[in-house]
Amino acid sequence: xxxxxxxxxxxxxxxxxxxxxxxxxxxxxxxxxxxxxxxxxxxxxxxxxxxxxxxxxxxxxxxxxxxxxxxxxxxxxxx
Amino acid sequence: xxxxxxxxxxxxxxxxxxxxxxxxxxxxxxxxxxxxxxxxxxxxxxxxxxxxxxxxxxxxxxxxxxxxxxxxxxxxxxxxxxxxxxxxxxxxxxxxxxxxxxxxxxxxxxxxxxxxxxxxxxxxxxxxxxxxxxxxxxxxxxxxxxxxxxxxxxxxxxxxxxxxxxxxxxxxxxxxxxxxxxxxxxxxxxxxxxxxxxxxxxxxxxxxxxxxxxxxxxxxxxxxxxxxxxxxxxxxxxxxxxxxxxxxxxxx
Ligand SMILES: Nc1nc2c(ncn2[C@@H]2O[C@H](COP(=O)(O)OP(=O)(O)O)[C@@H](O)[C@H]2O)c(=O)[nH]1
Ligand SMILES: [Mg+2]
Numbered sequence: 059x060x061x062x063x064x065x066x067x068x069x070x071x072x073x074x075x076x077x078x079x080x081x082x083x084x085x086x087x088x089x090x091x092x093x094x095x096x097x098x099x100x101x102x103x104x105x106x107x108x109x110x111x112x113x114x115x116x117x118x119x120x121x122x123x124x125x126x127x128x129x130x131x132x133x134x135x136x137x
Numbered sequence: 138x139x140x141x142x143x144x145x146x147x148x149x150x151x152x153x154x155x156x157x158x159x160x161x162x163x164x165x166x167x168x169x170x171x172x173x174x175x176x177x178x179x180x181x182x183x184x185x186x187x188x189x190x191x192x193x194x195x196x197x198x199x200x201x202x203x204x205x206x207x208x209x210x211x212x213x214x215x216x217x218x219x220x221x222x223x224x225x226x227x228x229x230x231x232x233x234x235x236x237x238x239x240x241x242x243x244x245x246x247x248x249x250x251x252x253x254x255x256x257x258x259x260x261x262x263x264x265x266x267x268x269x270x271x272x273x274x275x276x277x278x279x280x281x282x283x284x285x286x287x288x289x290x291x292x293x294x295x296x297x298x299x300x301x302x303x304x305x306x307x308x309x310x311x312x313x314x315x316x317x318x319x320x321x322x323x324x325x326x327x328x329x330x331x332x333x334x335x336x337x338x339x340x341x342x343x344x345x346x347x348x349x350x351x352x353x354x355x356x357x358x359x360x361x362x363x364x365x366x367x368x369x370x371x372x373x374x375x376x377x378x379x380x381x382x383x384x385x386x387x388x389x
Contacts (some may be wrong), residue, residue: 085215085362092213092254094247118247120163 061136066101067129074102075134082131094118095132101124155314156204156231160224160255161239162248163210166267168192169297170239171207174307184223198307198336201314206233211261214254216365225366229258229350230373235310239265242272242279242294246373256290257354263309264292270299291377327357334360349374 063078078101080087094117095101102116112123159167171179174192184191192207208227209220216222228236236256240248245266256262266279285292291309295302312318326332335356342352350370358366 085217088215088361089213092215092247092250094212094244094250096246100367118244119241120247 063133063135064101065130066115066124066132066134067126069103069134069136071103071105071113073136074100075136076100078133078135080132086128090132091130093122100137101132101134114115118124149388152346154202154204155235156206156233157310158206158208158227158233158236159239160208160228160232160236160251161210162212162241162244162251165210165241165248166265166295166297167207167210167239170237170265170267170295170303170306171205173297173300173303175205187219187223189220189223199311203307203310211251213251214258215361215363216369222365222369225258226369226373227253230369232259232371233260233261235263235313237263237265237306237310239297241265242266242268243275243277245279252288253323253325256288257325257357258351260320260322262290262322263306263313264288264290265295265297265302265306266292266293267297269294269301270296284312287323287324291318291320331357331360346370347376359387 066075066077069075076099077095079097080090080095095119099118102118104114104121107112107123110126112125114121114123115129115130116122159171161167171192171194174196176196178196179192179194181190181192183189187323189209194205194207196203196205206227208224211218211221211224212226213221214228216225227233234260236255238248238252240252252262252264264284266281266284269279272279279294283293291313293302293306293309295306297303309318313320327335335353338356338359339352342355346352347354355366355370
């Protein structure tokens with residue numbers, strides 16, 4: 059993984075990323091961990107809602123909606 | 138807010154009734170287990186004042202009557218959403234005799250995360266490892282005994298769709314009720330600075346909670362900044378005080 063990690067919110071629909079880290083603390087971090095966003099998890103960008111936010115992600119077999127201001131704290135390696 | 142006190146008080150309606158809650162991530166087979174156990178003896182509707190659906194049913198096992206409540210599926214017990222709030226409040230304030238955490242055998246990492254949270258709030262837990270057929274198809278083998286040993290809880294493997302393991306599950310629930318099985322849930326140890334804070338908060342929390350809630354668990358939620366728990370404590374434990382003085386049968 060030589061490529062630089064980027065925020066999950068920058069990934070295009072249909073692409074996937076592998077979680078490197080979560081850049082935020084507190085309740086939001088906890089919520090993301092609970093949803094299965096842990097280092098090493100593979101997340102696929104499934105679709106963006108009509109008004110651009112939230113975006114639906116496939117995380118460990120479940121479709122989960124994250125807002126841009128949530129997804130931007132997740133650093134992923136595009137795969 | 139009248140809230141879920143009606144459900145919470147159900148336990149008191151008939152003293153003999155044993156209340157069992159089904160908790161777990163969405164799509165783990167909670168409703169399948171609920172339907173298999175209760176058959177047609179169900180009441181469905183919404184949680185009072187909420188758009189979240191509610192299902193309660195009865196089953197008889199070993200000559201005893203059990204009330205089964207199908208809680209909303211959640212990824213956490215931190216009250217991020219109305220579903221989580223309902224699940225958390227039911228587990229913490231209605232205090233079911235047993236909580237079944239239904240897990241997806243193909244996705245234990247996320248499922249056991251919720252199990253650990255529930256185990257912090259209550260001791261009376263049985264973990265059902267469901268979808269074992271799917272796991273087998275994917276080449277995943279779950280060492281049930283080892284997991285049980287590590288978690289300090291009974292763990293039952295199930296394929297709810299084929300009713301496999303459900304008798305064992307019912308036996309285990311009853312064994313917890315009769316204390317034939319005594320659980321000793323794995324305790325998560327946090328970094329020293331957090332453990333230190335928990336220690337500092339515990340005496341006062343013990344005073345306030347009077348055995349109603351686990352002080353360690355409440356301390357962790359407060360440290361996390363979860364304000365919804367404080368609201369719920371005010372709501373349900375204040376009602377409890379009224380309950381002691383008057384005859385209104387509310388939570389617990
Ligand atoms: N293969 C398989 N499917 C199951 C099993 N248990 C439940 N299901 C299926 O999984 C899906 C979700 O089940 P459900 O009970 O609605 O999950 P809930 O969201 O936890 O209530 C349904 O299609 C069930 O038929 C099982 O043990 N094996
Ligand atoms: Mg269900």
